[in-house]
Every structure is written in C-alpha cells, then in structure tokens.
Amino acid sequence: MKGITGTTVLTGLLGSPVKHSKSPLMHNKAFELLDLDYRYLCFEVDTTNLKTAIEGLRTIGARGFNLTMPNKNLMCELCDKLDIGSEISGAVNTVVNDNGVFTGYTTDGIGFMRAAKDAGHDLTGKKMVLLGAGGVASAILVQAALDNVAEIKVFSIRDQFYSRAEKIVSQLNERTCCKVYLNDFSNEALFKEAIADADILVNGTSVGMAPKVDGCIIKDEMFKDTSIFRPSLVVSDVIYEPQETKLLRLSREAGCQTFNGMYMLLFQGAESFKIWTGHEMPTDVIKELFFS
Numbered sequence: 001m002k003g004i005t006g007t008t009v010l011t012g013l014l015g016s017p018v019k020h021s022k023s024p025l026m027h028n029k030a031f032e033l034l035d036l037d038y039r040y041l042c043f044e045v046d047t048t049n050l051k052t053a054i055e056g057l058r059t060i061g062a063r064g065f066n067l068t069m070p071n072k073n074l075m076c077e078l079c080d081k082l083d084i085g086s087e088i089s090g091a092v093n094t095v096v097n098d099n100g101v102f103t104g105y106t107t108d109g110i111g112f113m114r115a116a117k118d119a120g121h122d123l124t125g126k127k128m129v130l131l132g133a134g135g136v137a138s139a140i141l142v143q144a145a146l147d148n149v150a151e152i153k154v155f156s157i158r159d160q161f162y163s164r165a166e167k168i169v170s171q172l173n174e175r176t177c178c179k180v181y182l183n184d185f186s187n188e189a190l191f192k193e194a195i196a197d198a199d200i201l202v203n204g205t206s207v208g209m210a211p212k213v214d215g216c217i218i219k220d221e222m223f224k225d226t227s228i229f230r231p232s233l234v235v236s237d238v239i240y241e242p243q244e245t246k247l248l249r250l251s252r253e254a255g256c257q258t259f260n261g262m263y264m265l266l267f268q269g270a271e272s273f274k275i276w277t278g279h280e281m282p283t284d285v286i287k288e289l290f291f292s
Helices: 023-033 050-060 072-078 084-089 108-118 135-146 162-175 188-197 220-224 246-253 262-277 283-290
Strands: 009-015 038-044 064-067 094-098 101-105 127-131 151-156 179-184 200-203 234-237 257-259
Touching: 009 023, 009 050, 023 038, 023 262, 023 283, 050 072, 050 094, 064 262, 072 101, 084 101, 084 108, 084 135, 084 162, 094 262, 101 262, 108 135, 108 234, 108 262, 127 135, 127 188, 135 151, 135 162, 151 162, 151 188, 162 179, 179 188, 220 246, 234 246, 246 257, 262 283
Parallel strands: 009 038, 009 064, 127 151, 127 200, 151 179, 200 234, 234 257
Antiparallel strands: 064 094, 094 101
C-alpha cells in the first residue's frame, strides 16, 4: 500500500466498541487493490460525543464514514439529507460528505439482499418471515420491501422497538408494493402458519450469538414438523459468530437451505465503499482474504 500523502482521503467507522471491527481490513485492502489514495480508520465514539465528532469530520473534509452501535439512530437526525431507506428506518450506517453536505444511507439491508443473492436466492416476489424489529432487522425489512419482496411478516416481542416497527410497517405499506405485517411473537399458531407459507425465514435478533451459542429463538420441537421446516424453505441468520447458530444447524438438519450473516457484513461494506469512491469493491478478493 502506498504511504499516506497530503491528498489522502479519510473514511472511517464511528462506534463503541469498534476495536473488533473487520471494516478497516476490508476497506484498506480494497483501496490498495484499486490504487485509491484513501484510508479507513476506527474511532471510539458514542452518542455522547457523536455530534462533536461529525462536525470535526465535516470541518477537516473527511469523505465519509460508517456508523455502528450505538450511533445509527442519532446520526439519522444529524444528517442534512437521507436516502429513502434511512428515512423510513430512522437509522443511518453510512454517511457521504459532498462539500460539507452529509447524506445518510443505510446499507445493512442492501448487504443482506446481496448476501442472499450470493447464496443463490433471488427474493424478488417471494414471501419472508422476519424475526425481530431492532436495528438490523429493520434495515432488512425496509430494503426487502424496496427490493420487491412480495410479502413480509414480522414477528417481534413487544419491546422498546415495537412501536417504531409499527411506524415502519405503516410507511412501507404506503410507499412500496410489498405487503408488510407486524405480529406479536407470542402468537405461536400464527407464527407456525406464516413459516409454513414462507419462502425464507430470517432471524434478525441476537438470539444464538456467541457466547450464548445454545440459544435458539424457535422451540426445538417445531423443527420436527416437516410441513414447516422443509427443503423448499431458506433459513438465514444475521449472526456470524458462531458461523452456524443452533437455528441454522437445526434448520439444515431438517433439510432447509441456510446461510449466515457473514457476507451481509461484506456486502454492506461494499455498498459504502461504492458510495464514497464511485468504484465497486473487489468483493471476491476481499471475501477470500478476510471471510473464508
């Protein structure tokens, strides 16, 4: 990689914690492969100092940056402009700076849809069951509706995200052709019926993530019902640590096709990369280097 110069363009990640992030590896390698005079750094920033940090980045002319927890919702309020995905979801994970004007995007859902396609599943016109209504789940919900998934049934517990999910569902039904429904996860009969009719089941929650790898959002006995978990059903989990959650293992053993959230991370980063640079990230090389 070339050394830093007086014209090196700054990009980065704002969040807390960020030390574990793979983003610097993938972005800086992609910059090197395409001979772009850019660098990507991580900055420990949370909601208490986010506004100060982004004004600093605006002042010094940083090209753009990513947001991770806990900053995505607050960043939505701090942008000058929003893409439709961020506008509906109320969250931003990518910002581009055009001469001091900050435009916010959400690329997490794009990452999921590209990961699904990469795994061999075109979800256009299909029926989806989505578990959860938090940040990642909402991003997937919005992008899936924008990308012409025919029907999405969301199942969530009545937590702090439920009322926000109601607003998102209402907007999607008004602004897209997708039929979106929000259901209480406690309604087991409705849940079983929805999965039996779905083409894909997506876990958008953290249940089953390391270190609590024995967790599964669905009861074990449900996997024995071949009318629900069947070879035609695709099951996805946004979790990638472990690479095969209990949900994915039980689904695979029931004959379902499965994929995890690892490449969602890759492809959401690739979309950010394109927004900042105008170039396609060489994802095949990045995948082999950092995601194999």
